[in-house]
């Protein structure tokens with residue numbers, strides 16, 4: 001970028017910069033009273049103001065087009081700056097538009113001449129009609145000419161290109177079309193073309209899979225509410241997505257991937273012999289908005305069908321079209337939208353996280369954004385350093401370590417710290433923030449198991465946890481960086497050390513100080529008795545030859561994030577769901593009471609119903625609701641989405657847990673049974689439950705593939721032990737008024753906004 005371009009860019013950004021610097025909106029939370037008032041896809045300003053709600057609205061987008069991919073247009077790119085400076089693609093655009101207008105003006109000139117020679121033309125075309133209508137303003141008619149060229153040239157040609165490719169892959173369908181064509185004359189007249197019903201259906205079917213206009217939208221002129229309850233604010237852009245809608249199982253059935261003209265047809269006849277004439281069965285244009293719908297439905301629809309059918313008849317009658325590419329090479333559907341892809345298709349998730357693991361990585365943008373907080377810790381790196389950290393850490397999660405974890409660390413924390421605090425609260429009928437309690441619990445746990453250090457945060461007087469606040473701020477501000485409209489603005493704030501970035505710097509420095517103290521103590525301990533009996537993760541890293549302090553500090557911080565914020569978030573939502581589903585709570589209690597009061601490793605593992613209920617709770621409220629990678633090279637996803645090198649590809653456990661196509665029409669219900677089956681005779685329904693897992697690509701709550709969460713088993717053991725400890729003695733009762741629902745928020749990991757105030761009622765034995 002030249003110095004002039006840089007200055008121009010800076011001047012264009014002064015206003016938003018002022019706005020950004022003077023508001024500290026990373027701490028702004030969504031309004032409780034109206035949790036759905038986020039933009040579906042909004043104006044830049046609306047998105048900017050609502051950026052904390054990214055999870056929710058992206059989820060809604062994916063839910064409305066789940067099988068496919070939601071490709072989001074860049075909200076703000078450099079086109080305006082380029083246009084202002086007349087450089088790059090914008091310079092070419094200017095030249096191209098000028099040539100196009102010249103071309104259109106020549107046509108108009110000729111037509112005007114023709115009209116002036118013989119004013120009452122026999123065959124009146126569209127252009128003559130406009131010119132004779134009194135609207136002879138040249139710019140106006142030029143615009144009309146260009147619009148019609150766009151409408152007429154790019155739509156039918158795109159539709160037919162994909163159509164001939166589909167026919168080449170489906171010879172049986174081609175045969176049926178040929179049969180129909182051969183029934184007509186060689187130069188079919190209007191009625192004959194209209195009557196080509198099978199061909200018509202095959203064109204509709206082809207455009208279902210490859211619509212010439214794959215995405216379209218409107219802007220709201222006033223506030224509104226959509227039929228599904230989504231709140232639309234004036235000025236917001238609302239998109240609909242023919243490409244995705246054409247691939248929805250709920251609209252087209254489980255065989256939606258098949259090219260099947262028959263779904264648009266029915267046979268006349270006796271219903272048995274199946275040899276009657278085809279008749280066309282249309283779909284409502286709202287399920288199939290390939291030509292848009294309503295008053296602005298495509299004016300050229302009928303013309304387009306006539307033209308395409310005539311072309312198909314002309315070509316197929318004489319020729320077989322054979323793709324020249326090698327067998328197996330599939331064409332790639334491209335559209336004008338790229339740059340960021342959000343998806344909920346399990347096949348895509350598997351592709352990114354496993355099949356092409358080495359083609360997708362965390363990426364430098366994400367790395368930079370989180371670097372101040374996570375440095376070179378395991379969550380923020382790729383390549384050899386990741387491999388090394390993963391390898392050393394994995395020892396911490398073998399069966400021996402896990403048994404020790406659940407039978408000593410967790411057991412002690414539950415019986416000596418958690419239960420006494422809850423007993424006192426029950427006796428005094430006082431309200432506690434369960435989210436805070438669970439975070440303290442998880443923090444003590446992870447420090448003990450990973451670093452052999454007890455921070456003792458879960459104590460009866462619930463000591464001020466400056467550390468917790470510092471950690472939360474660091475996570476919140478770091479994740480807020482991802483959502484900034486102008487990513488380089490946080491860098492300016494950081495450079496100037498102001499606002500949220502100032503706070504982040506302080507928070508990271510405090511965190512590192514905390515981690516360094518733990519490391520110092522551990523080093524001392526190791527130097528006193530070099531062969532420690534109970535080797536923890538930190539000792540393992542320090543003994544591995546990697547004693548570089550910054551590196552080990554990063555590892556400590558990553559493990560605190562992994563261990564503290566995930567299980568506590570999962571359990572907070574879990575206890576809320578149980579309070580709303582007393583029958584499920586009873587079933588869990590039955591299972592818990594079957595085990596001993598301090599269940600050993602095998603007993604905790606065997607809590608199958610509790611395990612299923614935790615999976616089910618995290619389906620609806622995943623601790624890591626959205627995650628992603630960056631493509632290292634060009635690629636094509638299994639659903640045909642084109643990925644360009646450098647593009648960010650996100651997947652969305654929160655949305656995927658709410659997809660009807662994955663979980664059925666009752667996806668909104670909290671139903672542990674969807675993870676279970678009963679042993680037994682299949683009739684009495686009283687056999688033992690056994691757990692039926694889901695593939696990790698449909699349920700990527702712990703990620704999947706080579707980077708699947710290392711702490712998954714540990715997390716389940718801990719959570720089940722905590723559930724057993726609490727539920728055996730207490731009923732957890734939300735303290736908020738009836739009907740007030742908690743709000744899901746997410747900063748790297750998810751949380752319940754404002755905490756979870758509860759009372760504990762001691763159960764009678």
Ligand code: HEM
Nearest residue numbers: 390562563566567570623624701702703707709710711715
């Ligand atoms: C319910 C609890 C948990 C959930 C839902 C969860 C989820 C996840 C997810 C989604 C990732 C991938 C993050 C990314 O790479 O962007 C991850 C990675 C990881 N998790 Fe967990 N986690 C949980 C508990 C734990 C616990 C208790 C530990 C123990 C310390 C842990 C340790 C790790 C580690 C070390 C990684 C990095 C793996 C790698 O990059 O190779 N997790 N977890």
